[in-house]
Amino acid sequence: MSGGRLCEGRVVIVTGAGRGLGRAHALAYAAEGARVVVNDLGVGLDGTPDPDSPAARVVDEIRAAGGEATAHGGDVATTDGAASLVRTALDTYGRLDTLVNNAGFLRDRMLVNLDEDDWDAVLRVHLKGHFLPLKHAALHWRAEAKQGRRPEARVINTSSGAGLLGSVGQGNYSAAKAGVIGLTLVAAAELGRYGVLVNAIAPAARTRMTERVFAETMAAPGTGFDAMAPENVSPLVVWLGSTAAGVTGRVFETEGGRLTVMEGWHPGPTATRPSRWTPREAGETTLKLLSESRTPGRTYGT
Structure with a gap:
């Protein structure tokens, strides 16, 4: 294996790497x-056991x-x-440099039909499955x-457009992916002192979880470029996991040939006064501020 590659010698963990985005990242x-x-x-789309072993x-x-x-x-x-995941990296290779949290599954329901078990299962895998590794x-x-062995460690967490804007029929998934962004910001602030940089991506790609959504989005005629192939997301993930990346606490949207730095919550139009508002005054002022504010992005599915 020749030298000069971006992650030469680094040890990288990728969760949920048997298929889809995780497999593309690992390769x-x-x-x-x-x-x-x-x-x-090695589970099905809904998290139930699958006899297959894709990791191998x-x-x-x-x-x-x-x-x-x-x-x-x-x-x-x-x-x-x-x-045991972290221990596997240390026992096998003697070090750990990069963690890519990617594992997840779906149990989509409209809120009024969403069972508590389906809520708990999705938050467990997406959010707890980020926190514990x-x-x-x-x-x-x-x-x-x-x-005295300060690492050059990197963490890449996986959020979603659903975590940024919400997605109809995915209240559990949207809440979990929004939580991933909050976790990313806290981890970046807390772990920088130890040489750990933490970022998140919000990818869009054709995987088992999205194949119905992107089933007809294939390569553009004459280009051979499939914009929804999961391999398009991996270059940014690899760069973020390398020592070349000096950024932390940021969220990036990525799909096809598009990269976007997400700017998150920033204070918009504001009104202040030296005394308490009445409810009517608060409402009238809020409507004026809303008229001056940026229109939010649309929730997916609306």
């Missing part, structure tokens, strides 16, 4: 010289191309699973920094 990291821990629980297949792909990879089949939304990786990196 892209390996192509740039990283040693990859491929995590996948991705490891075989990486090795066949001359790279290094190992599989991990644990549940990253449990303390034991997340701890991040916590255990951060514990390792903090210990390294305290021993």
Whole structure:
């Protein structure tokens, strides 16, 4: 394997890497010289057990191309699973440099039809499944920094346009992905002192979770470029996971050939007074401020 690649020698964990975006990320990291821990629980779209073992297949792909990879089949939304994931990287390769939190599934329902179990399951996998691997990786990196071995560590979390704008029929998923952004901002603020940079992406691509949405969005005639291929998202993820990236606490939308820096919540039109508003005054003033404010993006599905 020749030198000069972006992630040469780095050890990278990718969760949910058996298919779709995670698989594309794992292959892209390996192509740039990283040693990859491929995590996948091997479940169906709704999180139920699947007899298939996609993580092992991705490891075989990486090795066949001359790279290094190992599989991990644990549940990253449990303390034991997340701890063993980090331990697998350390025991196998002796270090950990980058964590890509990607694992997730869907249980879509309109709010009035959304069961508590479906709410809990989606928040567990998407949000708890980000928190626990991040916590255990951060514990390792903090210990390294305290021993005078300050890492150049990177974390890439996976949010969604649903987490930025909301998505009809996906109240659980939208809430979880919005939570991922909040977690990213806190982690970036807390972990920078230990040499850890934390960012999030909001990708759009054709995967098992979105294949019906993007089923007819294929390569543009004459170009050979499939804008919804998951491989289009991976270049940004690889860069964010490398030492070339010095950014932290940011969110990026990415799909096809488009990259966007998301600017998040900023104060808009404001009114102040040295005394308490009456309800009528507060309402009249708020309507005036709204007339001066930027129109928010539309919720997906409206």
